[in-house]
Amino acid sequence: MKDVAQAAGVALKTVSRVVNGESTVAPETLDRVQKVIRELGYRRNEGARQLRQGRSQVIAMVVRDIADPFFAAIGRAVETRAEESDLVVMIGSSHDEPAREREVALGFCARRPNALIIAPIAKRQDYLQPEVANGLPVCAVDRPAQGIACDAVLSDNIGGIRAAVDHLAAHGHRRIGYLGDDPAVFTSRERVAGFRAAMAARGLQVNEDEVRLGAPTPGSVGAALRTLLDPSDPVTALITANNRLTVETLKQLGATPDRPALVAFDDLELGELLNPGLTVVAQDPEAIGNAIMDLLADQDREPREVRIPVTLIPRGSGERPP
Amino acid sequence: MKDVAQAAGVALKTVSRVVNGESTVAPETLDRVQKVIRELGYRRNEGARQLRQGRSQVIAMVVRDIADPFFAAIGRAVETRAEESDLVVMIGSSHDEPAREREVALGFCARRPNALIIAPIAKRQDYLQPEVANGLPVCAVDRPAQGIACDAVLSDNIGGIRAAVDHLAAHGHRRIGYLGDDPAVFTSRERVAGFRAAMAARGLQVNEDEVRLGAPTPGSVGAALRTLLDPSDPVTALITANNRLTVETLKQLGATPDRPALVAFDDLELGELLNPGLTVVAQDPEAIGNAIMDLLADQDREPREVRIPVTLIPRGSGERPP
DNA sequence: CTGTTAGCGCTTTCAA
DNA sequence: TTGAAAGCGCTAACAG
Numbered sequence: 266m267k268d269v270a271q272a273a274g275v276a277l278k279t280v281s282r283v284v285n286g287e288s289t290v291a292p293e294t295l296d297r298v299q300k301v302i303r304e305l306g307y308r309r310n311e312g313a314r315q316l317r318q319g320r321s322q323v324i325a326m327v328v329r330d331i332a333d334p335f336f337a338a339i340g341r342a343v344e345t346r347a348e349e350s351d352l353v354v355m356i357g358s359s360h361d362e363p364a365r366e367r368e369v370a371l372g373f374c375a376r377r378p379n380a381l382i383i384a385p386i387a388k389r390q391d392y393l394q395p396e397v398a399n400g401l402p403v404c405a406v407d408r409p410a411q412g413i414a415c416d417a418v419l420s421d422n423i424g425g426i427r428a429a430v431d432h433l434a435a436h437g438h439r440r441i442g443y444l445g446d447d448p449a450v451f452t453s454r455e456r457v458a459g460f461r462a463a464m465a466a467r468g469l470q471v472n473e474d475e476v477r478l479g480a481p482t483p484g485s486v487g488a489a490l491r492t493l494l495d496p497s498d499p500v501t502a503l504i505t506a507n508n509r510l511t512v513e514t515l516k517q518l519g520a521t522p523d524r525p526a527l528v529a530f531d532d533l534e535l536g537e538l539l540n541p542g543l544t545v546v547a548q549d550p551e552a553i554g555n556a557i558m559d560l561l562a563d564q565d566r567e568p569r570e571v572r573i574p575v576t577l578i579p580r581g582s583g584e585r586p587p
Numbered sequence: 588m589k590d591v592a593q594a595a596g597v598a599l600k601t602v603s604r605v606v607n608g609e610s611t612v613a614p615e616t617l618d619r620v621q622k623v624i625r626e627l628g629y630r631r632n633e634g635a636r637q638l639r640q641g642r643s644q645v646i647a648m649v650v651r652d653i654a655d656p657f658f659a660a661i662g663r664a665v666e667t668r669a670e671e672s673d674l675v676v677m678i679g680s681s682h683d684e685p686a687r688e689r690e691v692a693l694g695f696c697a698r699r700p701n702a703l704i705i706a707p708i709a710k711r712q713d714y715l716q717p718e719v720a721n722g723l724p725v726c727a728v729d730r731p732a733q734g735i736a737c738d739a740v741l742s743d744n745i746g747g748i749r750a751a752v753d754h755l756a757a758h759g760h761r762r763i764g765y766l767g768d769d770p771a772v773f774t775s776r777e778r779v780a781g782f783r784a785a786m787a788a789r790g791l792q793v794n795e796d797e798v799r800l801g802a803p804t805p806g807s808v809g810a811a812l813r814t815l816l817d818p819s820d821p822v823t824a825l826i827t828a829n830n831r832l833t834v835e836t837l838k839q840l841g842a843t844p845d846r847p848a849l850v851a852f853d854d855l856e857l858g859e860l861l862n863p864g865l866t867v868v869a870q871d872p873e874a875i876g877n878a879i880m881d882l883l884a885d886q887d888r889e890p891r892e893v894r895i896p897v898t899l900i901p902r903g904s905g906e907r908p909p
Numbered sequence: 910c911t912g913t914t915a916g917c918g919c920t921t922t923c924a925a
Numbered sequence: 926t927t928g929a930a931a932g933c934g935c936t937a938a939c940a941g
């Protein structure tokens with residue numbers, strides 16, 4: 266900027282004015298300075314600007330895994346909105362490791378972002394307390410944060426599972442098996458609670474053997490399916506509570522001649538190409554991203570929790586009769 | 588940092604030394620300062636550090652679409668490697684718009700990243716010339732950049748298509764139809780050239796009616812399939828040259844009783860769950876991400892172009908007989 | 910409309 | 926082993 270000022274024969278501050286599009290610059294000065302800027306390939310150093318202004322025009326985002334299509338889609342929505350305000354997006358993954366979450370989030374905070382979006386995996390996020398106290402707007406996504414006062418944008422897990430149960434019940438199923446994730450995961454707890462509530466509301470009995478919770482490994486899904494589909498007394502329908510469980514279940518069900526009806530929580534890109542098509546309860550990542558940005562833009566109030574509706578999409582697998 | 592120094596009764600520079608883990612600090616001073624740092628929740632301002640040091644410990648990455656699984660997977664690999672060097676990753680999408688690519692890339696450059704990774708979509712990237720001249724390491728991915736001297740990491744498009752042709756030929760096919768993307772896209776041009784070369788090498792004739800290039804819209808894919816599968820004289824096998832074309836093709840082929848054999852370029856997450864399983868030429872996003880980081884770490888030499896091998900994965904659709 | 914000065918939080922340089 | 930002072934590139938505050 267100093268070079269530009271010298272080359273254009275003006276003061277530093279005038280260049281600053283031009284760069285920032287302030288209107289109090291004479292047209293001819295403006296032209297001259299802009300010409301020099303182009304010639305020298307000058308571009309403002311955002312770091313220095315941030316140092317002076319306090320924040321860095323960055324939205325930081327810590328997700329479980331940037332390669333997870335659900336979070337990638339949220340990232341896209343956030344990025345689209347961020348761009349409108351000339352913010353850039355920093356993304357990092359926790360890979361479901363609490364220590365990594367902390368490290369990545371604090372590493373981001375050291376860059377003084379305008380806001381932090383985090384998909385909590387650690388038990389508590391109180392390590393963020395100093396940042397929050399310092400005025401950093403934080404928004405949790407997918408699960409609420411613990412130990413700090415912040416917004417949260419979550420899917421309507423309970424309503425989604427209820428829709429799945431209702432759909433299967435409407436197609437005549439009374440024995441519905443449930444495959445959920447490790448109950449250490451917040452969404453897993455909500456969804457299984459939703460399952461029990463929805464079954465109860467329908468007057469359907471939940472056999473405890475037929476609610477299987479655990480990490481979506483081939484082994485645990487295989488064991489669960491063997492129990493649920495035991496030929497002597499099989500369930501007639503299944504609900505899989507997240508996309509990794511669904512994929513694993515589909516793989517193992519592959520050759521089964523008499524497949525149970527299936528409704529999956531989370532959409533899969535090729536769901537409609539499978540045979541039968543996969544009936545899903547789809548989350549709405551774009552709405553989630555937009556809700557996050559809305560909350561972040563509207564601070565100085567009590568923390569708020571927003572629930573985003575989900576949609577049941579029938580494609581065949583959930584409409585099979587018992 | 589000033590507060591910490593005051594509270595600990597030491598000079599600014601001593602705090603700096605502690606924060607940076609310099610070894611020339613007396614153990615007791617170290618303890619005292621670290622304690623104060625914890626109490627005050629102090630964290631170094633990376634922006635100020637960058638201002639002093641020149642670079643911001645950021646890897647900037649401009650991709651076509653962060654929600655595209657291929658780029659998301661590359662992003663994950665890059666992020667994993669970046670973290671080892673305490674770098675964070677900034678991601679933005681061009682959404683295939685040249686103007687957006689430029690805007691996002693220059694916006695990133697204003698943050699003085701340590702390196703820039705870009706999936707070029709604009710015809711030329713010479714707008715980056717000042718940054719490159721200024722020492723910014725740039726690496727193109729998926730397609731080479733034009734107008735600047737920089738590295739590039741690309742998939743072996745020609746070898747991949749050759750593998751697809753050879754595979755189909757080995758299964759007895761001699762009439763192979765080809766669905767490619769808009770030839771404005773670099774990878775599309777390489778792949779279709781690879782198709783012609785591979786067919787020629789096998790002594791197979793390429794009927795120009797049966798090489799269909801165009802954006803992966805339902806309309807254009809539908810038209811292409813009608814031509815290729817015309818009952819009076821259908822091809823016996825198809826190659827789809829990217830994942831969006833593949834998905835659209837699968838959708839439209841869905842109900843066809845007598846499906847042609849199919850080999851797709853790009854893997855799909857559920858490829859193995861389809862019936863028949865989808866035979867693909869899979870790219871290797873992790874290897875691509877690693878190659879990028881290797882190149883970026885090794886500067887001060889001639890620009891280099893790295894080709895990453897692809898792998899044909901037979902799953903059923905490509906093994907059908909004519 | 911334009912310029913001067915101070916200082917953001919840190920590291921570098923030099924000195925003690 | 927510790928500290929004082931200068932300055933990275935920019936903008937805010939205040940002249941002129």
